[in-house]
Amino acid sequence: MKSECEICGSASLRRLGERIYKMPLRDGGHFEFIQTDTICESCGFLFNTTPPPDDKLKYYYERNRHCAGDYDYENRLRMVKRMCGTIKYSVPAVKDIGSDSDFQDLLRDRGYRSDAERFDIITLYYVLEHISGIRDFAKGIIAELKPTGHLIVEVPDFARCPIESLYPEHLCHFTPFHLRIFCESLGLELIETEVAHSRNFGFCSAFRLKTNPVNMEEIYTTFEDNYGH
Numbered sequence: 001m002k003s004e005c006e007i008c009g010s011a012s013l014r015r016l017g018e019r020i021y022k023m024p025l026r027d028g029g030h031f032e033f034i035q036t037d038t039i040c041e042s043c044g045f046l047f048n049t050t051p052p053p054d055d056k057l058k059y060y061y062e063r064n065r066h067c068a069g070d071y072d073y074e075n076r077l078r079m080v081k082r083m084c085g086t087i088k089y090s091v092p093a094v095k096d097i098g099s100d101s102d103f104q105d106l107l108r109d110r111g112y113r114s115d116a117e118r119f120d121i122i123t124l125y126y127v128l129e130h131i132s133g134i135r136d137f138a139k140g141i142i143a144e145l146k147p148t149g150h151l152i153v154e155v156p157d158f159a160r161c162p163i164e165s166l167y168p169e170h171l172c173h174f175t176p177f178h179l180r181i182f183c184e185s186l187g188l189e190l191i192e193t194e195v196a197h198s199r200n201f202g203f204c205s206a207f208r209l210k211t212n213p214v215n216m217e218e219i220y221t222t223f224e225d226n227y228g229h
């Protein structure tokens, strides 16, 4: 059971209620999602304090009936292209995490590289709301970014479309405000939040890693000069 807010770390949580769903599996069985809706009294983030363990979630997603996506891939490509405008590399390395492979295939068709150890851009489309430990998950992804890397995140907008955000599989419910303070706490800064999202109930925010404003070489030189080494 989670006892702290995943966004701001506050332990001041209020349980609002419980929703229980039986989701059908391809083999004819079902999987029970228990959503213990809990709100952080400090920042207002709504999330499930009793998410299924990761192995159970893996079991479910390997067997659930996957619906065809209603995604607007052109809007996704526009956002990726715009972020590439701030990158100096001729062929940016872009990785899409967690959603279907169609978008990664499309990125490759449009000339983006995906065979890199670290990436200029990582995209997360409708993934974060399915994850139970969003902080560790996001840290792992950010570690795959180049020092100048960008992260593009699109999730359901709980503020604008609460019904869609409260879909049985979703373990946390984002607003642009909550996604921003979450990403800022992980060393990212917001570039923009886009209204041209790839699904009509979502929002898409682009972030980049904050650069260290301190020039370490300059500091070493200054100290060397002053100490006369």
Ligand SMILES: [Zn+2]
Pocket (backbone or CB within 6 Å): 005, 006, 007, 008, 009, 010, 040, 041, 042, 043, 044, 045
């Ligand atoms: Zn909070």
